[in-house]
Amino acid sequence: xxxxxxxxxxxxxxxxxxxxxxxxxxxxxxxxxxxxxxxxxxxxxxxxxxxxxxxxxxxxxxxxxxxxxxxxxxxxxxxxxxxxxxxxxxxxxxxxxxxxxxxxxxxxxxxxxxxxxxxxxxxxxxxxxxxxxxxxxxxxxxxxxxxxxxxxxxxxxxxxxxxxxxxxxxxxxxxxxxxxxxxxxxxxxxxxxxxxxxxxxxxxxxxxxxxxxxxxxxxxxxxxxxxxxxxxxxxxxxxxxxxxxxxxxxxxxxxxxxxxxxxxxxxxxxxxxxxxxxxxxxxxxxxxxxxxxxxxxxxxxxxxxxxxxxxxxxxxxxxxxxxxxxxxxxxxxxxxx
Amino acid sequence: xxxxxxxxxxxxxxxxxxxxxxxxxxxxxxxxxxxxxxxxxxxxxxxxxxxxxxxxxxxxxxxxxxxxxxxxxxxxxxxxxxxxxxxxxxxxxxxxxxxxxxxxxxxxxxxxxxxxxxxxxxxxxxxxxxxxxxxxxxxxxxxxxxxxxxxxxxxxxxxxxxxxxxxxxxxxxxxxxxxxxxxxxxxxxxxxxxxxxxxxxxxxxxxxxxxxxxxxxxxxxxxxxxxxxxxxxxxxxxxxxxxxxxxxxxxxxxxxxxxxxxxxxxxxxxxxxxxxxxxxxxxxxxxxxxxxxxxxxxxxxxxxxxxxxxxxxxxxxxxxxxxxxxxxxxxxxxxxx
Numbered sequence: 001x002x003x004x005x006x007x008x009x010x011x012x013x014x015x016x017x018x019x020x021x022x023x024x025x026x027x028x029x030x031x032x033x034x035x036x037x038x039x040x041x042x043x044x045x046x047x048x049x050x051x052x053x054x055x056x057x058x059x060x061x062x063x064x065x066x067x068x069x070x071x072x073x074x075x076x077x078x079x080x081x082x083x084x085x086x087x088x089x090x091x092x093x094x095x096x097x098x099x100x101x102x103x104x105x106x107x108x109x110x111x112x113x114x115x116x117x118x119x120x121x122x123x124x125x126x127x128x129x130x131x132x133x134x135x136x137x138x139x140x141x142x143x144x145x146x147x148x149x150x151x152x153x154x155x156x157x158x159x160x161x162x163x164x165x166x167x168x169x170x171x172x173x174x175x176x177x178x179x180x181x182x183x184x185x186x187x188x189x190x191x192x193x194x195x196x197x198x199x200x201x202x203x204x205x206x207x208x209x210x211x212x213x214x215x216x217x218x219x220x221x222x223x224x225x226x227x228x229x230x231x232x233x234x235x236x237x238x239x240x241x242x243x244x245x246x247x248x249x250x251x252x253x254x255x256x257x258x259x260x261x262x263x264x265x266x267x268x269x270x271x272x273x274x275x276x277x278x279x280x281x282x283x284x285x286x287x288x289x290x291x292x293x294x295x296x297x298x299x300x301x302x303x304x305x306x307x308x309x310x311x312x313x314x315x316x317x318x319x320x321x322x323x324x325x326x327x328x329x330x331x332x333x334x335x336x337x
Numbered sequence: 338x339x340x341x342x343x344x345x346x347x348x349x350x351x352x353x354x355x356x357x358x359x360x361x362x363x364x365x366x367x368x369x370x371x372x373x374x375x376x377x378x379x380x381x382x383x384x385x386x387x388x389x390x391x392x393x394x395x396x397x398x399x400x401x402x403x404x405x406x407x408x409x410x411x412x413x414x415x416x417x418x419x420x421x422x423x424x425x426x427x428x429x430x431x432x433x434x435x436x437x438x439x440x441x442x443x444x445x446x447x448x449x450x451x452x453x454x455x456x457x458x459x460x461x462x463x464x465x466x467x468x469x470x471x472x473x474x475x476x477x478x479x480x481x482x483x484x485x486x487x488x489x490x491x492x493x494x495x496x497x498x499x500x501x502x503x504x505x506x507x508x509x510x511x512x513x514x515x516x517x518x519x520x521x522x523x524x525x526x527x528x529x530x531x532x533x534x535x536x537x538x539x540x541x542x543x544x545x546x547x548x549x550x551x552x553x554x555x556x557x558x559x560x561x562x563x564x565x566x567x568x569x570x571x572x573x574x575x576x577x578x579x580x581x582x583x584x585x586x587x588x589x590x591x592x593x594x595x596x597x598x599x600x601x602x603x604x605x606x607x608x609x610x611x612x613x614x615x616x617x618x619x620x621x622x623x624x625x626x627x628x629x630x631x632x633x634x635x636x637x638x639x640x641x642x643x644x645x646x647x648x649x650x651x652x653x654x655x656x657x658x659x660x661x662x663x664x665x666x667x668x669x670x671x672x673x674x
Binding site: 039040041043044092093096099100101118119120122123124126127129130131133134136137140142145146149150152153155156157159160161163164 | 377474489490492497
């Protein structure tokens with residue numbers, strides 16, 4: 001059964017339009033990243049290159065650039081540095097996350113800690129985090145720096161919260177949203193906000209871009225959670241079913257557990273609380289999660305956040321950048337169907 | 338054999354004079370630390386409190402306060418916040434260090450990662466690091482922020498360098514000094530420099546305080562290294578012999594290896610490269626290290642750095658604060674004899 005049949009038609013959207021517009025800026029950001037991850041200690045650039053070059057879509061620094069450009073900035077030197085800082089912070093959290101979760105793969109490659117060891121991964125994460133702040137200091141944009149410092153604190157708190165509650169079937173939806181807001185959406189929000197602040201945008205525009213980023217981040221994360229049960233591994237960029245295999249409680253699972261209360265409690269208790277999960281269990285979980293409409297409900301929620309993200313952009317001047325950001329919000333959800 | 342008999346008499350010095358002068362300021366710093374380590378996620382303040390309250394002498398924030406006061410500042414609000422930031426950065430590196438080294442004890446207590454797990458320790462370290470930068474942003478002292486951001490990067494690089502070379506008998510003295518400069522002395526230097534910059538001291542004074550901190554940090558670290566072979570566990574605050582037990586290469590060991598070349602190669606090769614170390618081996622290593630004068634040579638080097646630290650203070654106005662800082666430099670070495 002495909003998740004696509006369960007969701008109402010939505011605009012498809014894409015990320016390429018924005019990537020094309022930002023191509024020159026992003027090349028400059030990549031050059032900055034490469035330059036600032038160097039160190040006299042040979043293993044540092046080696047490990048950093050392993051994860052940075054795998055790259056993916058660089059959505060977060062793209063948001064910083066897009067925010068600066070969308071408010072009409074032509075002098076984007078600060079935004080480039082802030083964008084590189086955002087990617088450094090993101091990479092540092094990925095390195096630490098993979099150590100914390102014992103993940104085996106990242107961005108389609110073997111996770112760094114399996115090659116260089118957990119110790120080095122932790123320390124190179126620290127190094128990249130420090131480099132992020134050094135770059136921000138160069139901009140002199142102390143307010144942008146404050147936004148990203150605060151976001152870093154929120155992310156760490158979200159990760160600790162997830163760590164302590166990730167396998168808890170009694171997790172309520174509100175706490176779950178709090179976790180993904182902190183762990184994922186906060187950096188999207190801060191990336192966009194910092195881009196606007198870094199080029200001197202006014203309060204109203206800055207707040208709008210923060211709201212766009214936050215809602216976009218929630219849409220992306222919820223669509224990811226849905227894809228893990230309703231999508232193909234290709235669409236997901238990692239193996240479908242990984243959340244279940246790791247016993248990770250996400251919104252589709254929480255909804256399905258609630259919707260099968262009294263009927264499947266033993267199954268959920270054994271597989272999630274009891275940590276006994278076979279591939280047959282995954283197929284059964286997937287059936288229950290799709291069958292109860294939990295995947296489509298999750299995608300509906302993602303769609304609502306994508307709509308809120310687009311609505312936030314209305315205070316921005318119309319133009320190519322704003323349209324591309326709108327399309328990115330649609331893409332967050334449509335890639336999952 | 339006691340290391341004391343091997344070293345020339347030096348002024349004894351103490352830390353209490355400075356601690357007494359800074360008592361009021363440090364109480365304010367402690368209150369700030371307690372306030373800013375709070376979080377809605379319950380395990381975070383719990384873990385932070387475990388390591389922060391064990392506290393020790395709080396040498397690094399003490400340096401920030403002393404630097405600000407020694408240059409004559411009376412308005413020290415910024416210095417208080419910078420001092421708390423310095424302690425947060427230090428605490429974050431301790432948490433990560435203990436995970437990286439698998440250390441069992443810290444500040445006389447069970448290491449946090451053995452109570453709450455490595456994952457939580459890594460993430461709470463990240464949280465404290467982020468909080469440090471949030472506090473610095475509040476001061477608006479972007480130059481001080483830059484100094485501490487850079488120091489954080491240097492520390493991480495020093496730790497990676499140590500990780501890759503710590504058990505290498507071919508480590509040369511220069512690389513060893515590079516490691517302890519980065520890993521230990523840099524934060525002492527940055528703490529003092531940031532304190533001066535945060536209250537608007539001139540370039541010459543700021544550079545002098547940085548130099549004081551750097552040399553003081555080297556003196557402390559070398560005296561620590563000497564104490565591990567020549568001192569008592571009480572003077573050290575940890576078990577004497579821990580460096581040897583962990584196969585960690587420090588200056589006394591490097592000197593002894595060089596001074597017993599052709600005679601004890603097999604012993605060093607088995608114990609350090611071969612990772613076979615009994616308590617008898619430690620006693621033998623200790624005899625060789627003291628017998629060849631390697632402990633006293635290390636203490637002499639520490640003494641030279643302490644003297645350089647004191648000399649750097651000459652550009653500062655005479656007074657209680659300067660005297661107390663001089664006494665602290667002497668204490669760095671005299672506590673080891």
